[in-house]
Amino acid sequence: MITIERLSKRYDDAAVVDDVSMVVEPRTITTIVGTSGSGKSTLLRMVNRLVEPSSGRVLIDGEDTALERPHLLRRRIGYAIQGLGLFPHRTVAENIATVPRLLGWDGARVQARVAELLGVFGLEPATYARKYPHELSGGQQQRVGVARALAAGPNLLLMDEPFGALDPILRAKAQDDLLDIQRRFDTTIIVVTHDIDEAFKLGHRVAVMRAGRVLQHDHPARLITHPADPFVSQLIGTGERSLRLLSLLTAADAAQAGDAIEGPAVATTATLREVLAELVWRGAPAANVVDAGGTRVGNLSLHAILARGREAQ
Amino acid sequence: MNAGNVARLLVLGLLVTFLLVPRWFAPVFAPLNQFGAPAIYDQGNLLSLALWHVATVIAAAFASALVAVVLGVFVTRPAGAQFLPLSRAMVNFGQTFPPVAVLAITVPLVGFGQVPTLIALFAYGLLPVFENTIAGLEGCPRATLDAADGMGMSAGQRLLAVELPLSLPLILEGVRLSLVINVGTATIGSTVAAKGLGEVIIAGLLSNNTAFVLQGGLVTALMAILLYDAMRLLERRWVRGSQG
Ligand SMILES: Nc1ncnc2c1ncn2[C@@H]1O[C@H](COP(=O)(O)OP(=O)(O)O)[C@@H](O)[C@H]1O
Ligand SMILES: [Mg+2]
Numbered sequence: 001m002i003t004i005e006r007l008s009k010r011y012d013d014a015a016v017v018d019d020v021s022m023v024v025e026p027r028t029i030t031t032i033v034g035t036s037g038s039g040k041s042t043l044l045r046m047v048n049r050l051v052e053p054s055s056g057r058v059l060i061d062g063e064d065t066a067l068e069r070p071h072l073l074r075r076r077i078g079y080a081i082q083g084l085g086l087f088p089h090r091t092v093a094e095n096i097a098t099v100p101r102l103l104g105w106d107g108a109r110v111q112a113r114v115a116e117l118l119g120v121f122g123l124e125p126a127t128y129a130r131k132y133p134h135e136l137s138g139g140q141q142q143r144v145g146v147a148r149a150l151a152a153g154p155n156l157l158l159m160d161e162p163f164g165a166l167d168p169i170l171r172a173k174a175q176d177d178l179l180d181i182q183r184r185f186d187t188t189i190i191v192v193t194h195d196i197d198e199a200f201k202l203g204h205r206v207a208v209m210r211a212g213r214v215l216q217h218d219h220p221a222r223l224i225t226h227p228a229d230p231f232v233s234q235l236i237g238t239g240e241r242s243l244r245l246l247s248l249l250t251a252a253d254a255a256q257a258g259d260a261i262e263g264p265a266v267a268t269t270a271t272l273r274e275v276l277a278e279l280v281w282r283g284a285p286a287a288n289v290v291d292a293g294g295t296r297v298g299n300l301s302l303h304a305i306l307a308r309g310r311e312a313q
Numbered sequence: 314m315n316a317g318n319v320a321r322l323l324v325l326g327l328l329v330t331f332l333l334v335p336r337w338f339a340p341v342f343a344p345l346n347q348f349g350a351p352a353i354y355d356q357g358n359l360l361s362l363a364l365w366h367v368a369t370v371i372a373a374a375f376a377s378a379l380v381a382v383v384l385g386v387f388v389t390r391p392a393g394a395q396f397l398p399l400s401r402a403m404v405n406f407g408q409t410f411p412p413v414a415v416l417a418i419t420v421p422l423v424g425f426g427q428v429p430t431l432i433a434l435f436a437y438g439l440l441p442v443f444e445n446t447i448a449g450l451e452g453c454p455r456a457t458l459d460a461a462d463g464m465g466m467s468a469g470q471r472l473l474a475v476e477l478p479l480s481l482p483l484i485l486e487g488v489r490l491s492l493v494i495n496v497g498t499a500t501i502g503s504t505v506a507a508k509g510l511g512e513v514i515i516a517g518l519l520s521n522n523t524a525f526v527l528q529g530g531l532v533t534a535l536m537a538i539l540l541y542d543a544m545r546l547l548e549r550r551w552v553r554g555s556q557g
Binding site for chain 1: 454456457458459460461462463464465466467470474475478479552553
């Protein structure tokens with residue numbers, strides 16, 4: 001658990017981060033979203049003390065981070081940034097091995113871990129381990145950046161606009177990968193982004209920042225149904241809010257028991273937004289919800305979907 | 314074997330042959346002289362002079378590279394930043410102050426011979442390495458340094474594992490520059506009795522022997538070319554990843 005207590009950062013009396021308090025639950029993804037210059041990066045960088053707070057403190061599992069030497073603290077916390085910062089003079093394997101080596105792991109353990117991570121990120125070790133970063137595509141470099149951040153198995157991963165440089169297709173893929181990674185390693189992840197869609201897609205909790213303050217930090221659905229500030233509604237966009245709400249729920253959440261019906265089959269993992277789109281496209285009033293094994297788990301009607309996309313629930 | 318290696322071996326072979334058996338080249342140089350003056354330098358061993366010359370240059374370049382890199386690192390750290398203007402002024406002075414004048418000042422202090430020459434070359438060679446070290450360190454990509462800090466490298470680890478390797482191409486270029494400049498500059502050492510190829514040139518000037526002057530000049534030039542080339546090879550071997 002990460003506890004941020006009354007954290008502020010002032011540069012020449014201008015508060016860049018202004019009295020922020022929030023709790024990040026373990027094994028969740030929290031996204032921090034806001035316009036450029038709102039203090040997101042500064043807030044994130046105070047967690048691993050790349051920026052020293054002017055006041056306030058950060059506790060990780062109850063321990064005050066100010067008490068640990070900064071570079072030792074950072075070895076326990078994964079860090080991935082936009083532009084990646086891969087070491088151009090080191091191979092992919094050497095890049096990924098950075099933190100394990102700093103921690104003094106023995107060679108065999110480092111090698112095994114590097115190979116494991118390359119596998120997880122779909123980079124065949126025999127092909128990629130010895131390549132240099134400039135020999136990789138943008139998407140591959142981005143995966144190496146995340147693999148490097150995860151190399152020593154940190155409980156906490158900080159990411160600052162990690163997918164900022166990717167085109168939309170690679171970006172969507174990278175987001176899906178991150179969700180998988182989070183489930184696989186049970187990591188607590190804080191992601192800074194200026195993209196509200198990304199914030200909603202990734203975040204179990206979303207924090208909205210403006211001018212150094214966190215305006216609201218809550219479940220994404222709560223941000224939509226109960227915005228704490230006009231800026232939050234504006235950021236979400238009133239024209240989009242019902243559909244955003246539907247994209248937060250899956251067919252499994254809303255399926256109702258019943259016999260097989262005439263209509264398309266949709267996966268339990270499909271979002272209600274996707275099911276709605278499918279039903280509109282097929283002109284069907286309801287769908288069969290089917291799990292990964294092909295077993296029917298229930299029905300989902302247009303009516304049931306619409307009921308979920310409304311403010312009052 | 315590629316063309317570069319062939320040329321390299323030819324130049325090296327030519328130089329070594331000339332230094333080992335200079336009399337073979339007498340017919341080439343004889344037409345330059347009149348009245349039966351010797352066509353090949355005969356007041357000392359050419360090979361030994363050439364070796365002294367190159368050893369002096371390399372020793373001076375090594376010392377100035379070491380000092381310049383350490384100084385460049387120091388003034389780019391937060392603790393040393395305030396010394397940047399002073400260091401830069403001193404290093405610039407070392408280069409603008411004529412080496413001949415350095416010799417004139419140092420001889421009364423340390424006597425004649427190799428030492429005043431080493432001092433003059435040392436002072437003269439600092440600037441390129443110093444400036445290139447600073448340029449290299451300041452040119453490290455911001456995101457890369459941020460990542461190094463974020464991974465948990467200490468300041469020293471970041472310097473050794475990231476900043477210096479990334480600056481290496483520029484630093485080596487500075488060393489190469491100071492080496493090559495100093496191969497030529499070192500000839501003036503012979504005015505204060507340092508062993509080196511300047512002796513051949515000065516002997517030629519004193520006795521109006523064009524062949525001597527040309528020999529001293531050519532051997533110096535060939536050594537400069539070979540040193541330059543050797544440094545390029547070293548750079549290519551040491552520099553990794555996208556930097557090469
Ligand atoms: N080292 C610094 N010195 C002075 N101002 C800074 C510094 N770092 C950031 N700022 C300012 O703080 C504000 C917030 O920056 P940042 O946290 O990077 O915002 P974001 O990541 O949300 O775009 C910006 O106006 C920026 O100019
Ligand atoms: Mg930022």
